[in-house]
Amino acid sequence: MANKNMFLWWGSGSAPCWRPMIVLAEKGLWENLPNKQISFSNKEHKGEEILKLNPRGQVPTFKDGNVVVNESGAVCMYLEEKYSDDSNRLFPTKADERAEVYQRMFETTNVQSNISEKLVYYLFRTKKEDIDEKILKEKTDNAREELNRWNTILGDKDYLCGSKFTMADVFFYPILAFLVRCGTKLTNQPALKKYYDRVSERPSVQATWPPHWKESEGQGQLKEL
Amino acid sequence: MANKNMFLWWGSGSAPCWRPMIVLAEKGLWENLPNKQISFSNKEHKGEEILKLNPRGQVPTFKDGNVVVNESGAVCMYLEEKYSDDSNRLFPTKADERAEVYQRMFETTNVQSNISEKLVYYLFRTKKEDIDEKILKEKTDNAREELNRWNTILGDKDYLCGSKFTMADVFFYPILAFLVRCGTKLTNQPALKKYYDRVSERPSVQATWPPHWKESEGQGQLKEL
Numbered sequence: 001m002a003n004k005n006m007f008l009w010w011g012s013g014s015a016p017c018w019r020p021m022i023v024l025a026e027k028g029l030w031e032n033l034p035n036k037q038i039s040f041s042n043k044e045h046k047g048e049e050i051l052k053l054n055p056r057g058q059v060p061t062f063k064d065g066n067v068v069v070n071e072s073g074a075v076c077m078y079l080e081e082k083y084s085d086d087s088n089r090l091f092p093t094k095a096d097e098r099a100e101v102y103q104r105m106f107e108t109t110n111v112q113s114n115i116s117e118k119l120v121y122y123l124f125r126t127k128k129e130d131i132d133e134k135i136l137k138e139k140t141d142n143a144r145e146e147l148n149r150w151n152t153i154l155g156d157k158d159y160l161c162g163s164k165f166t167m168a169d170v171f172f173y174p175i176l177a178f179l180v181r182c183g184t185k186l187t188n189q190p191a192l193k194k195y196y197d198r199v200s201e202r203p204s205v206q207a208t209w210p211p212h213w214k215e216s217e218g219q220g221q222l223k224e225l
Numbered sequence: 226m227a228n229k230n231m232f233l234w235w236g237s238g239s240a241p242c243w244r245p246m247i248v249l250a251e252k253g254l255w256e257n258l259p260n261k262q263i264s265f266s267n268k269e270h271k272g273e274e275i276l277k278l279n280p281r282g283q284v285p286t287f288k289d290g291n292v293v294v295n296e297s298g299a300v301c302m303y304l305e306e307k308y309s310d311d312s313n314r315l316f317p318t319k320a321d322e323r324a325e326v327y328q329r330m331f332e333t334t335n336v337q338s339n340i341s342e343k344l345v346y347y348l349f350r351t352k353k354e355d356i357d358e359k360i361l362k363e364k365t366d367n368a369r370e371e372l373n374r375w376n377t378i379l380g381d382k383d384y385l386c387g388s389k390f391t392m393a394d395v396f397f398y399p400i401l402a403f404l405v406r407c408g409t410k411l412t413n414q415p416a417l418k419k420y421y422d423r424v425s426e427r428p429s430v431q432a433t434w435p436p437h438w439k440e441s442e443g444q445g446q447l448k449e450l
Contacts, residue, residue, distance in 0.1 A: 069325075073327065077324075078327060103296050
C-alpha cells in the first residue's frame, strides 16, 4: 500500500483535518491509513508525539516517510502532486482553468473569517445575557451576505468550478458542513443546499465524516441564517 | 510583451497586493505592466471598475486576457504555473521539496493572525488611554513567540526553504516588511534580521516597494517586539 509509511494525527470536526482526509480518500489512501484520532478536550494535540513533528501543536500533523507537512492546505497540495492519476485529479490541467480552482480555494478564508470567526465564535463565547442584539444583527447580515455570495458563485453548477469535484470543493465543503451542523438549513441559498446534499453523499466525504457528528446534534446557533 | 493583455489594480503597502507584484517582477512581467494604483482612503477598491471583475471590491484585482483572478495567493499560483521558465521558478520540481514550500506558504497566515490582527490592529484601533496593559502584554508575548518561531525556521538558511528564493518567501516577506515598518528592529531575531536585509535588496522587491513607504516613516507601534 502507498500509505503504509504515512501517519496522520487528526481531530473530529476540524475543517483543517477533514480537508486532507477527503484528499486521501479521493486518492484511495484513506482505507487502512495509519492514523490517530486525538481528543481536543484532553489537549492531545499538545502532546509530545505531535510537538516533536509540529512545534505549533496542531492537527492535522502528517508524515509520509521523511516528509512532514502539517498545514492543512499544504498537506492537500502535497498529496495532490504526489499521488494523483488521471482518475482522481482534483485540478484541471490548463493554467487558465487551474486559476479558478486556486481562486475559490483561497477565497474560502472569507467564509472562515466572516461566518465562523465573527459570528459562530461570538455566539459560542458570549453568555446569552451579554449578547448585543445590534452587534448580532450586523454579524448575522454579514455572514448571510457571505453565504449568498457562494450561492451566486455556485449558480447552477454541480461543483464550485463546474461539473467536476476539485480542490476548491475540498477547501470549501468542510466549512459549509460545519455551518449546517450549527443549524443553518440553507433555505435562502438553494444552490448551496443542493451542493451540500450532493457533496455530502460523496464516498470520500462519507468515509471521513466526523465521528462525533454521527453521535450528537449540533447546537443550532445558526438557525437564523 | 507577455504582459500586454494583463491589468493589475493594487494598493500601496498591502501584503496581498505586494505578493503577486513580486511574482510578476520575478518573471520579468512587472516592467510596463498595465496597472492602476488605487487609493484605499478614497475607497477606489469599491469603485465600479473593480467591482465588475471582483464582487468583493478588493485589491489585488487582476486579469490576463479572459482570466480574472483576485485572491492574492491564487494570482501568485496562476503566474507561477503559466509564466515560469527554468531561470525563474519559485518552486522546486520534486513533490517532497515542494511540500516544504507549501508548508511555509500556508503557515504565514499565523503571522497575519498572531501579529498583524491580534497586536498591530489592536494598537491601531485602541485609544492610548484605553489600552489594557495586561492584554497588551499577552498579545505582545504571543506576537514575539510567533516571530521567534520564524527565526528558528530560518536558522542559518538564506531563505525560508533553503538556498533559493521560493513562493514561501513571496508569501512571508511582505508581512515581515510591514512589521519592520511598524517599528520592530528584529533585535531578538537575528536570523530574521539578516533575512529581511537580504530579501529587501532583491531586485523584484525593490522594483515593487510600496511607494508611500518611501515617502513617510511608519508609526513605530512595534518598537517593543
